[in-house]
Amino acid sequence: MMKTTLTPGQRAGEMSMENVCKTYGADVLTKEVLKDCSFTLEKGRLTVLVGPSGCGKSTLINVLAGYEKPTSGRVSLDGEPVTGPGPDRLVVFQETALFPWMTTFENVSYGPRVRKELSGRELADTTMQLLKMVGLEDFAGKYPSQLSGGMQRRAELVRAMINHPKVMLMDEPFRGLDAMTRSLMQEYYVRLFEEHRGTNLFVTSELEEGIFLADRLVILTNHPCRVKKIMDVDLPRPREFSVMGSPEYLDIKREALELLHEEAMKSFAAGAVNAADFLEAYSKMGEEQARPKAGKDDGEGQRVTRTGSAYENH
Amino acid sequence: MNDRISRALAGIKNRTRSRTFWRGIFSLTVFTLLWELCTYLKAPIIGNVPAPSEVVSTLAVQLHNTYYWLSWKDSMIRIFTGFIIAQIIGVPLGLFLGANDRAREVLFPIFEIMRPVPPLAWVPVSVIFWPSAEMSMIFVTFLGAFFTVVLNIVEGITSIDVRYIRAAHSLGSSRSDIFWRVLLPASLPSVVVGMTVGMGITWAVVVAAEMVASKTGLGYLTWRGYVAGEFPLIVVGMMSIGIAGYFSSALIRLVGSRFTPWLKTR
Ligand SMILES: Nc1ncnc2c1ncn2[C@@H]1O[C@H](COP(=O)(O)OP(=O)(O)OP(=O)(O)O)[C@@H](O)[C@H]1O
Numbered sequence A: 001m002m003k004t005t006l007t008p009g010q011r012a013g014e015m016s017m018e019n020v021c022k023t024y025g026a027d028v029l030t031k032e033v034l035k036d037c038s039f040t041l042e043k044g045r046l047t048v049l050v051g052p053s054g055c056g057k058s059t060l061i062n063v064l065a066g067y068e069k070p071t072s073g074r075v076s077l078d079g080e081p082v083t084g085p086g087p088d089r090l091v092v093f094q095e096t097a098l099f100p101w102m103t104t105f106e107n108v109s110y111g112p113r114v115r116k117e118l119s120g121r122e123l124a125d126t127t128m129q130l131l132k133m134v135g136l137e138d139f140a141g142k143y144p145s146q147l148s149g150g151m152q153r154r155a156e157l158v159r160a161m162i163n164h165p166k167v168m169l170m171d172e173p174f175r176g177l178d179a180m181t182r183s184l185m186q187e188y189y190v191r192l193f194e195e196h197r198g199t200n201l202f203v204t205s206e207l208e209e210g211i212f213l214a215d216r217l218v219i220l221t222n223h224p225c226r227v228k229k230i231m232d233v234d235l236p237r238p239r240e241f242s243v244m245g246s247p248e249y250l251d252i253k254r255e256a257l258e259l260l261h262e263e264a265m266k267s268f269a270a271g272a273v274n275a276a277d278f279l280e281a282y283s284k285m286g287e288e289q290a291r292p293k294a295g296k297d298d299g300e301g302q303r304v305t306r307t308g309s310a311y312e313n314h
Numbered sequence B: 001m002n003d004r005i006s007r008a009l010a011g012i013k014n015r016t017r018s019r020t021f022w023r024g025i026f027s028l029t030v031f032t033l034l035w036e037l038c039t040y041l042k043a044p045i046i047g048n049v050p051a052p053s054e055v056v057s058t059l060a061v062q063l064h065n066t067y068y069w070l071s072w073k074d075s076m077i078r079i080f081t082g083f084i085i086a087q088i089i090g091v092p093l094g095l096f097l098g099a100n101d102r103a104r105e106v107l108f109p110i111f112e113i114m115r116p117v118p119p120l121a122w123v124p125v126s127v128i129f130w131p132s133a134e135m136s137m138i139f140v141t142f143l144g145a146f147f148t149v150v151l152n153i154v155e156g157i158t159s160i161d162v163r164y165i166r167a168a169h170s171l172g173s174s175r176s177d178i179f180w181r182v183l184l185p186a187s188l189p190s191v192v193v194g195m196t197v198g199m200g201i202t203w204a205v206v207v208a209a210e211m212v213a214s215k216t217g218l219g220y221l222t223w224r225g226y227v228a229g230e231f232p233l234i235v236v237g238m239m240s241i242g243i244a245g246y247f248s249s250a251l252i253r254l255v256g257s258r259f260t261p262w263l264k265t266r
């Protein structure tokens, strides 16, 4: 099996979370969202968090970013405790946060401009190069309201990538995109990551997307959110979509689905509404197992139909 | 290629613009004709209003009258002096209160109490308070625009989505970057709304103030028509105030859209 041969970017940092708990409210209204969460974002690797909708993924991101303080436990970046937000951890939010009053160009070049890292010419070149990479060079002078949802997502992705932060925290950045745009975005993102090798955390509720992108996969539980299992994803890089037909990919997927299935059963017992959806998806998975194996014999990896969103609570 | 497209687009835009223009002309014409007809037939209530033909002939006389134009000039000076002073003080104050939580908590209750007092209710007090009638009129005009603009800016800043501020922080903004590049531009649309509304209020205020405290201005012109029993002059005064108010608001909107180019593009 091929290990990643790429080296981490020079600015990549290592971030870790130890026994983090987070509760909201007080007394009888206490809501325990995170419970004893521990994991590490390894230097220069892409860690993916998967978990059902509403399990506390955004809360985890907010704690890592420093926007929210954990109720107990430690969060640290390169050994230093995290006490608040900072430019070393860049967040891409679940909802678009492009500044509506700036053009695409101004948005994307914002980070280096305020930190005064790049001068005029250099900044313009780098920005345009990135915009070209995601197919937005003709939209540099347009405002976000003039872009489609997918274009806004691409702009936001490069607005983050241009900074090469120590750690990049991405909260379901592709949620709400149509399947075509989504797979294009996955490709852009994985290429950008492989080029720069920063430390990345990518949150998703789509398992297939998660495995496709990940070096490591962190599977979360629901009510409260704990780390259920951390899996290494040793698929070859640069990643191609064809990997989704490989037996290694399918093994990981089966294992992950089994874990998520257990979770769903527990939720089911607790009366959660999304469990039924999940069970349906899981039974479909059984049928699917045979197909990609046949695909491999053809010598051509084929794209597996997405079922990942089925356990999400819509 | 691009050139041709943009020329074609400009053509379409011009055509639709002229179509709305002619529709406007049409409705105004119909309105005037109906009005004339009603006064001719002595319809109840409307029959007592001077007919458009009388108004037009009075207007024709007024247009050659320097006094009429002096009324315009005096009202305009009062409006814009009060309005501009209100912006000069109100905009920075609003930004300060919006960006500074503690200052807002301390000072905002004063605004909350003052706001419901209609600017017109300030007229008697300010006539007593200020040494000249001119000053008292400018003062009430100022008040009319001042509260609106301050409240709108504070509202604009405090309702900014926290995501923008968080995004700006994580992209490495300093405190001054957050203010100049995020809070200020994000609040601009509310500033423009505040100014447009404020401009409308200043006209209401100045007209009332002129009727009470002045011997000049469009408000006084209208009032004089009433006192002298020259009913067409009342209508001329009213229409002049309407036109003046319309153009002042249009001016604010024009300037405002220059400052908020991203709102045009929806
Ligand atoms: N400020 C808050 N006060 C109280 N409860 C909160 C707060 N923020 C989040 N929660 C609760 O924490 C739980 C997790 O929320 P969170 O947004 O982290 O979930 P998520 O995994 O990101 O969901 P999704 O996939 O839908 O984005 C939810 O049950 C939510 O109600």
Ligand SMILES: [Mg+2]
Pocket (backbone or CB within 6 Å): A057, A058, A059, A094, A171, A172
């Ligand atoms: Mg979320």
